[in-house]
Amino acid sequence: PGGAAAVRREDVLIACPDNNVTEYIFEKIGVDLHRRPEHPLGILKNAIMDYFDETYGKNAFRMFDDLHPIVSSYENFDSVLVPEDHVSRSKNDTYYVTADTVLRCHTSAHQLSLLKQGEKRFLVTGDVYRRDSIDATHFPVFHQMEGVRVFTQDEIAGSELTGEELASQELKNMLEGLARHLFGEVEMRWVDAYFPFTNPSYELEIYFNGEWLEVLGCGVMETKILNEASLVNERAWAFGLGLERLAMVLFDIPDIRLFWTDDARFLKQFKPGMFRSGGVGMQKFKSYSKYPPCYKDVSFWLPDESTFTENNLCEIVRATAGDIVEEVKLIDEFRNPKTDKVSNCFRISYRSMDRSLTDDEINELQETVRESLVEKLGVTLR
Numbered sequence: 001p002g003g004a005a006a007v008r009r010e011d012v013l014i015a016c017p018d019n020n021v022t023e024y025i026f027e028k029i030g031v032d033l034h035r036r037p038e039h040p041l042g043i044l045k046n047a048i049m050d051y052f053d054e055t056y057g058k059n060a061f062r063m064f065d066d067l068h069p070i071v072s073s074y075e076n077f078d079s080v081l082v083p084e085d086h087v088s089r090s091k092n093d094t095y096y097v098t099a100d101t102v103l104r105c106h107t108s109a110h111q112l113s114l115l116k117q118g119e120k121r122f123l124v125t126g127d128v129y130r131r132d133s134i135d136a137t138h139f140p141v142f143h144q145m146e147g148v149r150v151f152t153q154d155e156i157a158g159s160e161l162t163g164e165e166l167a168s169q170e171l172k173n174m175l176e177g178l179a180r181h182l183f184g185e186v187e188m189r190w191v192d193a194y195f196p197f198t199n200p201s202y203e204l205e206i207y208f209n210g211e212w213l214e215v216l217g218c219g220v221m222e223t224k225i226l227n228e229a230s231l232v233n234e235r236a237w238a239f240g241l242g243l244e245r246l247a248m249v250l251f252d253i254p255d256i257r258l259f260w261t262d263d264a265r266f267l268k269q270f271k272p273g274m275f276r277s278g279g280v281g282m283q284k285f286k287s288y289s290k291y292p293p294c295y296k297d298v299s300f301w302l303p304d305e306s307t308f309t310e311n312n313l314c315e316i317v318r319a320t321a322g323d324i325v326e327e328v329k330l331i332d333e334f335r336n337p338k339t340d341k342v343s344n345c346f347r348i349s350y351r352s353m354d355r356s357l358t359d360d361e362i363n364e365l366q367e368t369v370r371e372s373l374v375e376k377l378g379v380t381l382r
């Protein structure tokens with residue numbers, strides 16, 4: 001009730017100069033993969049909730065997983081102190097429904113309103129939306145879980161540490177415990193980070209498939225946010241983790257697009273009770289045979305006043321070809337010294353997760369992509 005499914009199509013796909021939500025993105029609203037107990041994202045969400053129940057006592061943290069993804073830009077940015085000129089506010093990075101309404105780009109958008117409602121320990125799970133480049137670990141819609149825990153004046157007074165030290169220490173211990181609960185022995189490292197809403201701020205990275213994957217951001221909440229919720233002389237920690245990234249490591253899922261498939265060869269490998277703490281004896285995902293990729297290059301001159309961005313290109317590619325696009329990569333760039341014109345060449349890798357693609361269909365898609373690039377981005381094809 002009141003959940004994401006209640007969204008009305010006309011609220012999102014409205015003709016408004018600021019609206020940059022494509023049909024492809026719109027259709028993801030209300031799918032709510034994180035609310036399916038038999039889906040890897042639901043299994044992971046429940047495994048994390050179990051860790052909080054075990055660590056803090058049953059239901060010590062209040063769970064929210066049906067807060068609507070359309071929020072005001074105040075909630076998404078201002079309420080968590082994102083500066084007026086921060087890049088994340090741009091229409092290149094964020095989906096705007098209207099000039100002051102967005103598809104949330106993080107679950108932090110709900111921090112302040114929940115604190116104002118008097119919540120002191122909570123978890124928020126939800127779908128978040130970001131315009132971005134395309135590869136095996138990035139998809140424009142993904143899922144986050146946010147955690148917040150407030151330390152009262154009494155708790156701080158009863159400790160030898162300052163409020164900030166107390167929050168910082170518990171946060172790191174708790175998250176390392178969570179990583180061990182999920183993965184057992186896994187290589188991890190803390191990296192100093194910056195978020196407008198926490199100070200100090202950290203990121204946790206986990207080693208997976210030969211690279212360090214950033215899996216969560218966290219820190220001690222800026223007191224300005226707490227004060228705004230009338231919490232004076234209290235401190236809090238907050239974290240936000242990416243469920244897909246963690247699920248990819250936990251189950252050995254090689255490509256982020258798989259979370260969206262309805263192919264039984266994927267779905268039947270996941271069951272509600274399958275999680276094993278530390279991954280001990282847990283079934284990993286067995287990749288079914290990969291279908292051959294099909295590469296298409298597109299070269300063009302950028303328009304003079306450069307409004308061209310890679311995110312805009314990727315948006316068009318997704319809107320046209322959907323999730324059969326595996327990667328979009330800039331493979332060549334040069335400036336003509338005489339005309340000062342810049343040329344880019346992008347390689348688009350098409351590969352379906354569940355079937356072979358035909359030459360004809362890819363040629364047709366590529367042609368539509370090329371036409372849209374001219375029409376929407378003003379490039380000149382070469």
Ligand code: PHE
Nearest residue numbers: 106108217218219238239240
């Ligand atoms: N909102 C941050 C992100 O999306 C994560 C975060 C949450 C960081 C809470 C600190 C505290 O990356």
